[in-house]
Amino acid sequence: MKFSTLQELAACCGEDQVTIGELMLSEQAKESGKSEQQTFDAMANYYRIMKEAVRKGLEEGVTSRSGLTGGDARRVHQYMNEGVPSLGTEACTALAYALAVSEINASMGRIVATPTAGSCGIIPGVFVSAQERYGWDDERLVMGLFAAGAIGYVIANNSFISGAEGGCQAEVGSAIGMAAGALTELRGGTPEQAVHAVGLALKNSLGLICDPVGGLVEIPCIVRNGFGAVTALAATDMALAGVRSVIPSDEVIGVMLEVGSAMPSKHRETAKGGLAQTPTGRRIMSELYGRKTKDSGENR
Numbered sequence: 043m044k045f046s047t048l049q050e051l052a053a054c055c056g057e058d059q060v061t062i063g064e065l066m067l068s069e070q071a072k073e074s075g076k077s078e079q080q081t082f083d084a085m086a087n088y089y090r091i092m093k094e095a096v097r098k099g100l101e102e103g104v105t106s107r108s109g110l111t112g113g114d115a116r117r118v119h120q121y122m123n124e125g126v127p128s129l130g131t132e133a134c135t136a137l138a139y140a141l142a143v144s145e146i147n148a149s150m151g152r153i154v155a156t157p158t159a160g161s162c163g164i165i166p167g168v169f170v171s172a173q174e175r176y177g178w179d180d181e182r183l184v185m186g187l188f189a190a191g192a193i194g195y196v197i198a199n200n201s202f203i204s205g206a207e208g209g210c211q212a213e214v215g216s217a218i219g220m221a222a223g224a225l226t227e228l229r230g231g232t233p234e235q236a237v238h239a240v241g242l243a244l245k246n247s248l249g250l251i252c253d254p255v256g257g258l259v260e261i262p263c264i265v266r267n268g269f270g271a272v273t274a275l276a277a278t279d280m281a282l283a284g285v286r287s288v289i290p291s292d293e294v295i296g297v298m299l300e301v302g303s304a305m306p307s308k309h310r311e312t313a314k315g316g317l318a319q320t321p322t323g324r325r326i327m328s329e330l331y332g333r334k335t336k337d338s339g340e341n342r
């Protein structure tokens with residue numbers, strides 16, 4: 043890749059007079075040895091999977107394998123259709139769609155890890171709702187995925203994208219930054235504005251711990267995806283309005299690395315701290331694993 047930081051990414055776009063999405067498409071094609079068309083087609087397939095996960099999560103409704111979660115996307119969608127949600131319809135739609143995809147993940151359905159399975163709802167929530175709102179064609183959204191990929195590439199190479207390494211800021215936080223930067227570009231923002239959107243978004247999730255109840259990617263992961271989609275929209279609007287990330291976005295990524303490195307292991311996907319170790323979290327865990335032990339005993 044000809045860039046390793048967000049500043050370089052924006053500079054390369056300026057030099058080549060291309061969007062972040064266009065630059066990433068050509069760089070990715072070069073790196074993989076595939077044609078741009080093949081590279082585009084592969085990404086288009088990912089977008090189809092995302093849209094299908096949104097549809098399935100909302101229309102069919104799902105329950106997770108553990109039985110702990112499911113149905114919240116439909117609840118939010120129905121609530122939205124019955125009145126005027128506090129967020130407004132647009133943001134509430136993104137929220138419902140993000141929940142839908144995360145619920146599909148918890149039910150072991152098909153999703154695209156963006157950047158991980160735990161944070162798989164945020165980009166589809168933002169993208170699919172924006173497509174409906176603005177009437178964009180799929181091709182445009184696929185180019186947006188390349189933009190999101192470029193941002194994720196920078197974050198992954200300068201910080202973390204997994205909860206086990208850097209806490210939830212690395213998963214949900216990265217996904218929010220990717221969605222915010224990409225949506226800013228999709229809405230006509232410059233590469234610089236997109237980069238500011240990333241920094242604005244990431245700042246808001248610094249320090250977020252990874253504390254999944256029972257070690258399952260359900261509680262609090264699913265609702266964090268919903269919140270993440272809404273935050274991405276807010277960061278996009280701020281960036282398009284001209285708000286800048288005063289601390290440059292690359293420096294914010296550096297802080298994510300610093301904070302994640304200092305995070306105790308109990309807050310990095312081990313389920314040994316945070317929400318996982320609340321009285322309710324512990325009760326759920328013991329019921330879950332007690333039930334599993336009983337089930338396996340009965341099966342013997």
Ligand code: SF4
Pocket residue numbers: 160161204205206209210211213214251252253254258259260262263266311
């Ligand atoms: S809490 Fe942990 S497992 Fe859940 S989404 Fe965040 S990083 Fe992923």
